Amino acid sequence: MLPFLIVGGIGLLLVIVSLVFDEILDFLDGALSGTAVGSALAVFGASGAIAVSNGLPDWSAYLIAGLIGIAVLVAVQLLIRTLRRSEDGAPSSPVGLYGVTRSTVTTTSGEVSLDGPHEVETRLAFADETIPRDTRIRVIELQGSRVRIERAVPAADAPASET
Numbered sequence: 001m002l003p004f005l006i007v008g009g010i011g012l013l014l015v016i017v018s019l020v021f022d023e024i025l026d027f028l029d030g031a032l033s034g035t036a037v038g039s040a041l042a043v044f045g046a047s048g049a050i051a052v053s054n055g056l057p058d059w060s061a062y063l064i065a066g067l068i069g070i071a072v073l074v075a076v077q078l079l080i081r082t083l084r085r086s087e088d089g090a091p092s093s094p095v096g097l098y099g100v101t102r103s104t105v106t107t108t109s110g111e112v113s114l115d116g117p118h119e120v121e122t123r124l125a126f127a128d129e130t131i132p133r134d135t136r137i138r139v140i141e142l143q144g145s146r147v148r149i150e151r152a153v154p155a156a157d158a159p160a161s162e163t
Contacts, residue, residue, distance in 0.1 A: 001052045004065065008045020014038030036076040044069030092118050094139045098152055105131040105149060112137055112149060125149050 018034035048065030052058070099114035105127045112125040124146040131137060131151060141148035 001049050004045045004048035004052065004061070006045070008042050008049065011038045011041025011043070011045060015042060033077060033080050036073050036080060039076045040069045040073035043072040092116070093142060094119065094123070094147055095142055097139050099137055099139070099149075101125070101131055101133050101135045101137055101149075104133050105137075112139075112147065114139065114147075123147050 014034055015038035018038055044065045047068045048061050051061035051064045056064070094114055094116055097114045097116045097119065099112045099119070102111040102113055102122050104110060105112065105125050107128065107130075108126055110125045110127070110131070111122045113119070113122050125137075125148070126146060127137075127149050131149065136152040137149040138152045139147045140150050
């Protein structure tokens, strides 16, 4: 059981070092993360110790621990790779998105809520004409953190309550 405890302890230490120092121990030029290797070693040690403590022969304890360790290594590495791909890079452009005005939008100020998948907060907005609150709009330009908008339905086609 001692080899499993030693390997598991090394794995736990490797996980902690990798998490604290932001993947300082990547292997094979980033193809294998220190967190994945440490997790696999920790689980190898834990599952091997559990197998031995339940009276299984040493060969089966190593086999079980090895298979579970490899499965954890692959799973953690795939999870880390997926999380890295989903990190925020360049912000997505809101141009072309539709939304609703949350306040009266003038040529200098206003707020809108957009329907985009990454739009969880209101945005500062301005328009070439005054657009009343609760009007359906479309983003036509991004200027810094503000968006320039226009009515989604042109004013001539809008119902009388919106004009």
